[in-house]
Amino acid sequence: MDTPAHLITAPILDWYAANARDLPWRTADATPWGVLVSEIMLQQTPVKRVLPVWHEWLRRWPTPAALAAEPSGEAVRAWGRLGYPRRALRLHAAAQAIVERHGGEVPDVHAELLALPGIGAYTAAAVASFAYRQRHAVLDTNVRRVLARMRTGVEYPPKAQTRAEVALAEALLPVDPPTAARWSVAVMELGALVCTARSPRCVDCPVLDRCAWQAAGRPAYDGPPRVGQTYAGTDRQCRGRLLAVLRDAPAPVEKGALDIVWADPVQRERALDGLIADGLVDPLDDGRYALPV
DNA sequence: TAATCGTGGGT
DNA sequence: TACCCAAGATT
Numbered sequence: 001m002d003t004p005a006h007l008i009t010a011p012i013l014d015w016y017a018a019n020a021r022d023l024p025w026r027t028a029d030a031t032p033w034g035v036l037v038s039e040i041m042l043q044q045t046p047v048k049r050v051l052p053v054w055h056e057w058l059r060r061w062p063t064p065a066a067l068a069a070e071p072s073g074e075a076v077r078a079w080g081r082l083g084y085p086r087r088a089l090r091l092h093a094a095a096q097a098i099v100e101r102h103g104g105e106v107p108d109v110h111a112e113l114l115a116l117p118g119i120g121a122y123t124a125a126a127v128a129s130f131a132y133r134q135r136h137a138v139l140d141t142n143v144r145r146v147l148a149r150m151r152t153g154v155e156y157p158p159k160a161q162t163r164a165e166v167a168l169a170e171a172l173l174p175v176d177p178p179t180a181a182r183w184s185v186a187v188m189e190l191g192a193l194v195c196t197a198r199s200p201r202c203v204d205c206p207v208l209d210r211c212a213w214q215a216a217g218r219p220a221y222d223g224p225p226r227v228g229q230t231y232a233g234t235d236r237q238c239r240g241r242l243l244a245v246l247r248d249a250p251a252p253v254e255k256g257a258l259d260i261v262w263a264d265p266v267q268r269e270r271a272l273d274g275l276i277a278d279g280l281v282d283p284l285d286d287g288r289y290a291l292p293v
Numbered sequence: 294t295a296a297t298c299g300t301g302g303g304t
Numbered sequence: 305t306a307c308c309c310a311a312g313a314t315t
Contacts, residue, residue: 042311083299140311
C-alpha cells in the first residue's frame with residue numbers, strides 16, 4: 001500500500017521552504033511574463049545558463065508588447081547560446097499572440113496558454129501554477145524522476161510520458177490551489193537538487209524513508225538503453241555554426257561568411273535551407289543573409 | 294510515434 | 305576523457 005499522499009507532500013513542502021534556491025522568476029515581484037520567459041528558456045537548458053539571458057531579456061522587454069514590437073531576429077540574437085533557437089522565435093510569436101488575443105496580458109487559463117506557440121502541456125501547467133497559483137499536475141523531467149523512484153520504485157521514468165504518470169501526479173496534488181502550486185515547484189526543486197538523475201543525494205532527501213526505490217535497494221535502471229544524443233558532425237551542429245555567424249554580425253553577411261564555418265557543402269546547404277524554412281534565417285534579394293525581420 | 298532541434302557543464 | 309543530460313515542443 002502506498003504511503004498516504006500527505007505523508008509525502010508535507011515533508012517535501014517543508015524541505016522546499018528551507019532549501020529553495022533564490023531564483024528571480026520566483027520572487028514576489030516576478031510577473032507572469034517573467035515566469036513564462038523563464039519556462040521557455042529552461043526547456044532542456046540548465047538554470048545557470050538561463051540566468052544572465054533572462055535578466056537581459058526582462059530588462060529589455062519587460063512586457064509581451066515590448067518584445068512583440070521588435071523584429072523576431074532580435075529575439076534570436078538576444079537568445080545567445082542558449083540552444084534550440086526556435087524557442088526564441090516561438091517566444092516572439094507567443095508575445096505577438098498575447099498582444100493580439102489577450103490584450104498584452106499573459107493568459108491565466110490553461111487552454112489559452114496551451115494554444116500559444118512553443119507552449120506544450122508542461123509549460124502551460126507550469127505558468128498557470130507558478131504565475132497564477134493554480135492547481136495543475138506539473139510533470140517535467142524532474143518530477144517524473146522523483147515519482148518514478150518514490151512511488152514506482154524504479155530509477156528512471158519511461159522515455160515517453162504515460163497516463164499512469166499523470167495519474168500518479170494528480171493523486172499527490174494537494175486540493176487547495178495555492179498549496180498545489182507550492183507543491184509543484186517543491187517537488188520539481190527536489191528533483192533538481194536532491195533526486196538528481198546521476199548520483200542522487202539520498203542522504204539529504206526528506207522522504208527517504210518513504211521512497212519505493214530506496215526500499216527496493218535502489219536497483220539500477222533495467223530497460224531499453226536510453227538514446228544518447230550524438231552531436232559532432234550533425235546537422236544540428238552545422239545549424240548552430242551558421243546561426244552563430246548571423247548572431248554575431250551587426251549587419252547582413254555574404255554567403256562566403258557562412259561557407260567558411262562548415263566544410264561539407266552538401267550538409268551546409270541542407271542546414272541553411274532548414275534554418276530558412278524554420279524562419280531563423282532570412283535570405284535577402286541581394287544574395288546576403290540576415291536574421292529575420 | 295519517433296525523430297529532430299543547440300549548447301555547455303558535471304561526473 | 306567521453307559520455308550523460310538539462311524546467312520540452314513540434315511534426
